[in-house]
Amino acid sequence: MKTKRLMSKIFILSLFTVHYSLFTVSDAHAMHISEGILPFNWAALWFAVAIPFVAFGLYRLKKFSNSDLSFKPLVGLMAAVVFIISCMPVPVPTAGTCSHPTGIGIPAILLGPAISVVIASAALLIQALFLAHGGLTTWGANIISMGIMGSFAGYLTFRGLRALKANLWIAGFMAGLFADWATYFMTSVELASGIRGDSPFLPLFWKILIAFIPTQLPLGILEGAMTAGMVVLLYKKRPDLLVKMRVIKAAEVTV
């Protein structure tokens, strides 16, 4: 009887902790995979996958910065913006708490996915070294989820919708939304494959994905609204920049 009562207490405590983790605090660390969570083989594999993308991004960076000396400072500043945005608390109504966006949609739209991978890598490394967000050992995995998946999802969505004549707000919103959701989808894949041990992959993957839904579903929408707001603000204040970065055509600028 006593054991049963003890077990009930443990269960209630566990429920509270799981609820707390999934619905209250998970958002605080949901963006990046924590240091040490992936075993050596998986960490090394994600690094190996990420390196060619980062190398291509650096090649593009070198190419652009040779012709425009202000390009490197601009990319560095964009990395600072991504760093700050991903440290900003954003309210998540369903969870009744705060979370933070990835902020990767906008550099992907403005500078292209290859440069955006470099921007994400820089922001992730600074966060790993000094804030314990993400980690050195999970840097490769986080580059893939936020840098590669997030950037490409955001960029392709934006370009695709613009080709279909969608307006800037809609295209920006969907780009931010999919950049965010793609990041969390990939994070779930990486986490499930890394911590599953001998258990089958799919059940754990679904559990992790479902655990992310209460915060990431609304957060994706918030990130979409944020990205759309950014693109529209740029269009209103500095359309010349959007033209220069080939986000819009010169003919689309209304004086």
Add this chain to the structure above:
Amino acid sequence: MGRKTCPSITLQRETIMELFSEYFKKDHLLSRVDARVKLGVSLFILAMVLSYKGLAFPLLILSISLCLCIRMKIPFKVFLLRFSEPVFIASVVILLKFLFSGQETMFSIKIWGITITGHKDGLMDGLQIGSRILGAVSVVALLGFSTPFTEIMAGLSWFRIPKGFIEILMFAYRYIFVLLEDAMVIYNAQKNRLGYSNIRRGLSSFGTLSGSLILKAFEHSQNTTTAMLQRGYDGNIPMLKHKPFKLAEVAASILFIFAMGLVWKI
């Protein structure tokens, strides 16, 4: 959303600033060690922590790192900020593995029609991952606490990390604080004008804030380039020059790695 929920950007800014090593008092044995040596040792230890099958080695590394952090007189608040998140993640992973993973049943109870099962092997797996998280985080935290950003960058360049990437890191690091100041000014102005009084206005204000940051980034990048060109910038930032390695530091680090390797093997 707005009135009672989120910690403000002011708090974020203070938190971020406190977490950067430049804001600590740095005069201790580890801060004087060459950044390349510290980076090399950290990478070796991280690889050992990740590949270890068990609890003992990561916990040993955690203990050593904690002792060094105490010796370095890291402020308790900073220490707590750095470790609270990893500790929580480790706890959640242990709990999830215990309840949802494994074959060997430790207990099984039925509450409100739901069967809850704790697994012995799941618990062990969870503890292993948890210890790995804490061990690895403590190594990186120690590196961050004991090494200024510019020295880490110089160390990375010695490890043949592409120079273009290091330059991006240096620009980003330089402007994080500038942009945080800008963000704080905008945020306070929005807040004073009830910009976060409801969800709709909050969303709109946040979008404007983020967009303004992008505009500020463009402005700063143009101004920085102009200023740097006037000072002879040719597209490359010079790095800190490396001093020659100190034999005692290299010997001590090899000895330490060797000793840890022995413990790892056992």
